[in-house]
Amino acid sequence: MVATLAVSLDAPRAEAQMISGYAQAIAEVSSADTALSAFYAQRNYEPIWTGADDAARRAALFGALEMAGAHGLPAARYDAEGLRAQFAAVRSERERGMLEVAMSRAFLTYAHDVSNGVLEPKKVDSGIVREIPRRDGLVLLQGLVAASDEPMAYMHGLAPRGPQYAQLIKARLDLQRQIARGGWGATVPAKVLRPGDDGPAVVALRERLQAMGYLGRSATAVYDAEMQKAVQQYQFDLGMTADGVAGESTLKEINRAPEERMKSILVAMERLRWMNGLELGARHVWVNIADFSVRIFDNGKQTFESVTVVGQNQADRRTPEFSDQMEMMVINPTWHVPRSITVKEYLPMMQRNPNAAGHINLIDSRGRTVPRSAVDFAAYNARNFPFAMKQPPSDGNALGLVKFLFPNPHNIYLHDTPSKSLFEKEVRAYSHGCIRVGRPFDLAYALLALQTDDPEGFFKKVLNTGAETTVKLEKPVPVHLVYFTAWPTARGKMEYRRDIYGRDAALWSALENAGVELQLLAH
Template sequence: MVGQQDEQIKRSFFIKLCFFCVIFFTVFTQSARAELTDFAFKLGLLEEVAGEKEVEGFYQNRNFMPVWIGQGTAATARRTALFTALEQADLHALPMRRYRADLGLFKKRSQDGRQLGILEGQLTMAFLRYAKDVHAGLLKPSKVDELIFRKLPRINQGELLQRVVSEPAKAVLNSLPPQSDAYKNLMKARQKLLKARLDAPWGPVLLDERLSKGAEGDQVVQLRNRLISQGYLKQTASARFDGDLRLALQRFQKDHGLSPDGIAGSNTIAELNVPLSQRLQSIEVAMERERWINHPKQNRQIVVNLTDYTVKLIENGAVRFQTRSVVGADIDDQRSPEFSDVMEYMVINPTWNVPKSITLNEYLPELQEDPSAHSYLTLYDPDGQVVDRDFVDFLAYDQDSFPFDLKQLPSQTNALGLVKFMLPNPHNIYLHDTPSKALFAKETRAFSHGCIRLHQPFDFAFELLSDQSYDPVGDFYRLLDAGKEASIILKNPVPVHIIYRTAVTEYDGRIGFRRDIYGRDARIFEALRMAGLALEATQG
């Protein structure tokens, strides 16, 4: 009896032991499999983000918990927001193929840990690549043109990923593109032109034939149709150049930086004949340029658009003051650079310290021929002492050995005029008055050595001083009438943005176009094309 009981106890113990072993082995196997899957996931993920220290640190801090992979509500919402943004990358004139991931792995609901890690990494890198492109641009400006100096907005990858897991992903993605009205208007204009490209091309080009009010014939019909297709005139059928056509043409001319005389001359016809595809290129380049300056803007700023030959003082999003400008000539060493800095002070009755390059390249050869040339310039030695020209043998020097500086003292005929506006910068570029007023009557005003000449410098000075003086006009003239060089410090320095836009966004929402005076936009578009942006050639 006792033996049977012992046998039953042994059998019961053995059964329990076997059951425990089965349970233990199953749990152990599942745990081991999970650990192996986690390890494989990490390997796959780290393969995709290798070298991205901020990304690696982000995942390490969250124990490699995925952001995009998973069936939970949060991961699904993030994926949906990301996929939507990437599918709509073209709205921002970005090449969608830059942001591809192997979504087939996800659609197959792969359970392979390494493949899931690879997909997680691909989605993260697609997100970060898109975020960088839409926020700060695809290109490095200085690699496209050495005279574009931009401090690009920078995204901290780890911080951005942390935002995605702690904030609604859709809101994070929507916050990345420039929020400026200019950027939004460019996007709208681009969509409008893309639609026009499909629905109603601009039609045949015009012959270079001068047309004015009262003219009749086929060329007037083509002019009318061209203006209708570009949105400047309602649908009408007439072969006569009437008043409505003239008004429409004037609106077109204003939007394209032309004298609004209502006459279709050669310059106007050339602008009317620019193909739709080229206008699209201008807009897409302008969008890229907006991303380069996607920084918080001050309420008060000065915007110098080189292609528009204008200087604008902007306050609270509106143009407070605007004047014509002359910019650098389209010649090596004279083209105006693009950069942003801060205007700190103005100098009344300025001295012109002739740049060394101008002294050596332009004035020295003329002084060697005639030592009395340019008598309005004073010669100074390296110690700052005035030197009498009669005691200088200019032929004894060349560009490498010429030790003297040239200066033009304050006067009505000074090359800088009677006031200059200083934004200390390594490019030695500033804004100034000029005695050469006749140049401001021209449509194309690229004549300077690089600095920005102003048509109405006194009024510009009054506006700048208006927030620190009860009598800005009186204060200015008291120093001017004294005839001596004097400086006025701006109590609130004003940011200055020297930009280059062939697609011009006006502050009332209109879009106009300007000529690519230095060929920079053509080079930028080619670089965008090489980066993957595609725009089919379009006629009309």
């Protein structure tokens, strides 16, 4: 409660001095913040936190700050205890003005964090080029005042509203409880376990699978059919080859501590906050880089899915994260070889053997094809090589027979590939950055289905011409390139993926440095 000042001045003078001291303090301490300064000037310095009628709004903010940790936010950053102490200690109108601004600053810091994230991701990883729709501070404050009848609902509505965010919060709480009960037990001391094996390592595997909810009650020390089935389900849930053998990669995942999974959940919550306010689209394409998958969703329902190959784990080849609009597909595409590939990969090959990569044409500055015999490759280097390279449409074209374009400055798109064997691998990070699609024709049919009654027939008719043809999508489709190593299924069950680029590890380190804590419960 705000302290009431005892004054001996006559009422008009006292009121004038009180208003002056309060308003002057607000003007001074908010001057460096454009949003705060404009907000209070527009209100003629009327309070929103420290007035007699502001109790509900104060309670809503303090309630939100007390729950900040549940959102995986750095609760200490908002200093709720310090603000409460200031309320108890205020003794002058100037102090009240300073407290008023301190409350608004805490609100804005919390509102920005919970609505659009704690971090600036580009500063953590240059491959996260997502544009974050940060909310304007003045708009946030005005919205809070407009919601004066339901300030708690307004605070609650700042966080992402999709079901996945709530499911991640619940999954994090479930892990907290599991850790308090002792986690998932001892790790499995083996390099590989197969059906028919027995002994202490199998017992450890049994107990760990039971603790994770994959195996019912059992006292067996033998790797039996039930255990094999449990391992297969675990592998399936983690996007691994579900062969029922607990090999090295499977045991590495099974032996991960629940604390590590919690870090993945907290990073996933941060990633969802970056996308809060972004319109996904009633129909949209969702590419999860860490899952090696592409999906189409129509009104929240998955209508297409395919495996993918993504960028290699090298600094200039990792697939970036961003959102854009898919506008067209090119059937029978020409591959215009990126300059970086031309000079870093093909030029050294052609210097050793002028006929290397002979299926790709050399193109001069006037667009003419140049015969290899006319070029002294040894005379050039990466800086002065004057030719471009392009591969005409064919079954062996590096882009396959179709590519899907969402024009962007990163030159990233989805495409077919003649290298089909890579889709059989468990970890599929082999491209130069673009996303290769395992079922490209089916993706084309799904995208064309909204603009033709016979999408397959239309596509094949164009394909059979052999000519490069651009087909525009009548309605552009939002495409989201994301990187989630923790994600809930439609039923709320958590699935995890490997951090192939080390991005989540870097993000967790940045969140931890910002003050985010695991918040483990007492045993």
